Amino acid sequence: MIDLKVLRENPEIMKKSQSARGENPDLVDEVIATDDLRRAALTEFEVLRAEQNTISKSVAASKGDEKSVLLEKAKTLSVAVKNAEAIKNTAEVKAKETLMGLSNFIDPLAPVGGEADFKVIEEVGTPRDFKKEGFEAKDHVELGKILGAIDVERGAKVSGSRFYYLTGMGAMLEFALVNYAIASANKNGFTPVIPPVLVKPAAMEGTGFLGQAAENIFHLKEDDFYLVGTSEVPLAAYHMDETLEANKLPLRYSGYSSCFRREAGTYGKDTRGIIRVHQFDKVEMFSFCKPEDAEAEHLRILQWEKDFLNAMEIPYRVIDVASGDLGASAARKFDCEAWIPTQGTYREVTSTSNCTEFQARRLNIRMKDTKGTKAIATLNGTLVAIPRMIVAILENHQQPDSSVKIPKALQSFLGTDKFLPVKN
């Protein structure tokens, strides 16, 4: 949610921001207009209500004829107040609704354009040259089968396409990744959290996922629960309707949870393997901080993501995501894309967004210092999304005999430095 005061002062900037996202800039004028209506209705109601309050009080103090006259007057006024209140309420709902339709202000530093207009910030590491090494890289599906680590056939049998089983070393690899991730997050001041993955509409709405992103969310209609697509949702909503002490910020949480995504409109995309699945586990970093610290915090989170990828010894690049591909809440977003040998390209494995005050305002989270209460900023970033990281590790660290070398950082968690084929 955008701050109306800021919006009123800078409608043109907001319009530009909307346009850059490929969204409707006229919505800005509409927001201001509905808010004008809201305020007018508010004033009207308040004036009548004040009068009613005064008369009500004098009713109590009077008696006899005087009292019945006042009572008559009070009754008529009561009707007028009810009407004015109804109009006020309608105007408030409409104004809020319109305002909620606006996406976050875009950071002016974010590249403008569509999905393809991202800017590459850096490339780290060098992809292996398998030809030169004298063998052809197998993809993760094949390796997963050989190692007894991933079973997509049975995933499909039991749950349908885009489901899978992690088995044996595949399952062990998840535990190792999670343990390593949580350990690093602890070191960086994150409180580990295992959140609920079923949430109420308010949490979804507040984090900004019920707009254009809604089609990718599983909804349990019977009970009006949503299955979260990321633990960002329950982590952000953790402090919903709270006022946090400014001197305790930043508050950092690392959430480990399953994530559920409908992947609507992705038919035919990434149909093979576990790059794009309906359910996966993820360790997510989430930070509540002062708005003036948000940009620096964003860079810190990005650095922690890079640290993780460096520890996995995987070549990757970092991109500055373009305005049209930010999602409603983010002002700026960096993706880390790992090199996937069998695809010959970089694929998103982690992502960090600076949501500035947008989510916090929707979730009614503020901070308090000696001068009063103020807006707070929220940021999120993936530490590790299990399936894609497994893909990256298997494919990048495979050997000619289909064994896979384990990055040093994970070896102590796995008790081995290599995954070996299980049969044939």
Next chain:
RNA sequence: GGUGGCGUGUCCGAGCGGCCGAAGGAGCGCGCCUCGAAAGCGCGUGUUGGGGAAACCUAACCGUGGGUUCAAAUCCCACCGCCACCGCCA
């Protein structure tokens, strides 16, 4: 799922139709006292929206949403949450 109880300010806790934004206490802040502190004493101490340069004015807020009434923390209804006991259960 069933039965009973409860939900008030930072916290404890009173109020059960108008004089209640709400007693009292604790906490916190300022001052007095003191060499200094503790104790004691005095004063102050909510949030949000609207208007205003400001002083200030105004409205709303006693779990949430409706209703009754000229008037609701207070009465009625529904929902949510918490506690206790019972049933079921990983």
